[in-house]
Amino acid sequence: MVKPRRFEHVMRVARLAHDIALANGIDADRAYAAGILHDVARDLPDLELLRLAPPECAIDAAHPLALHGRAGRTLLERWGFTDRVILEAVEDHTTGPRAGNAVSAAVYIADVSEPGRGVNEDIRELAFTDVDAALRRSIGSKVRYLQGRGIEVHPRTLLTFESLGLDP
Numbered sequence: 001m002v003k004p005r006r007f008e009h010v011m012r013v014a015r016l017a018h019d020i021a022l023a024n025g026i027d028a029d030r031a032y033a034a035g036i037l038h039d040v041a042r043d044l045p046d047l048e049l050l051r052l053a054p055p056e057c058a059i060d061a062a063h064p065l066a067l068h069g070r071a072g073r074t075l076l077e078r079w080g081f082t083d084r085v086i087l088e089a090v091e092d093h094t095t096g097p098r099a100g101n102a103v104s105a106a107v108y109i110a111d112v113s114e115p116g117r118g119v120n121e122d123i124r125e126l127a128f129t130d131v132d133a134a135l136r137r138s139i140g141s142k143v144r145y146l147q148g149r150g151i152e153v154h155p156r157t158l159l160t161f162e163s164l165g166l167d168p
C-alpha cells in the first residue's frame with residue numbers, strides 16, 4: 001500500500017510506538033499493530049482519500065492529505081478490522097489522539113518523533129518517561145506554531161489540545 005521509503009518510516013514508527021508503550025505501561029502489541037497500519041492510506045490519490053473520508057471541514061476539503069488517517073480507518077474497517085483502539089489510533093494519527101486512547105498517543109508521538117524525521121528528539125526522549133507530557137509538548141507546540149502564524153488549526157487537533165488542558 002505504501003512506497004518503499006514510507007514503509008521504512010512505518011516500521012520505525014511501529015517499533016518506536018511499541019517501545020514508548022512498553023515504557024509507559026501501555027498495550028505495546030496494539031501500539032505496534034497501529035504503528036504498522038497508521039499510514040495505510042497515506043499514498044492513495046486525493047480522489048480516493050476524499051471518497052474514503054468525506055471532508056468534515058474546510059481544511060479537509062483544501063488538503064485531502066489531512067484525511068489519510070480517517071481514510072485508513074475506513075479501509076481497515078472494510079477489510080474486517082474491528083479493534084476500536086487500533087482503529088482510533090490510525091484515524092487520529094494525523095490530527096491528534098482523542099482523550100483516553102493511550103495507544104493512540106504512543107503512535108502519534110512515534111510518528112512525529114521517529115529518528116528518520118530528524119526533528120523532535122526531545123519529544124521522543126520525554127515520551128519514554130512521560131508520554132502525556134510528550135503529547136502536551138507536541139500538540140501544544142503545533143497549535144501555538146500554527147496560531148502564531150494565523151494558520152487555521154484542524155478542529156480535531158483543537159479538540160485534542162483542549163482535552164490535554166492546554167491554554168492557547
Ligand SMILES: [Fe+2]
Nearest residue numbers: 038039042093
Ligand atoms: Fe500519516
